[in-house]
Amino acid sequence: PKDFEQLLAEAERMRTKDRSEAALALYAKAAELKPQRVEPQSGGGFVLLDLGKPAEAEATFRGALQLNSRYGPALIGMAEASKALGKKQQALEYYEKYLDVLPEGPEARVAKGAIERLKAP
Secondary structure, eight states: OOOHHHHHHHHHHHHHTTOHHHHHHHHHHHHHHOTTOSHHHHHHHHHHHHTTOHHHHHHHHHHHHHHOTTOHHHHHHHHHHHHHTTOHHHHHHHHHHHHHHOTTSTTHHHHHHHHHHHHOO
16 A cells, blocks of 8 residues: 555556546545545646636635645645636735745746736727
């Protein structure tokens, strides 16, 4: 049996190889081991976005943010899911929250660009 960190790493590998179903299963196993950790839920949300299921992704990111409201990947994921669902104002709010939490974070440029595009007439 794999431990939590191994499951997360394997899930990420599967996601990068476009093996979405396998990645979802691994994230779910990791979440069973440590339900209080935000990473498996957030990772699962990104897989659901990859699969073109933004409503399910939004619900998953919402759960992740209940565990940790300042977790950068879940904030950016929620923004992306909101944008995909046409929830422009909600997307803006989550991109801005991401920048509040991680102004120099790995997705800061993405967030700033998305904010500009969403605010454009």
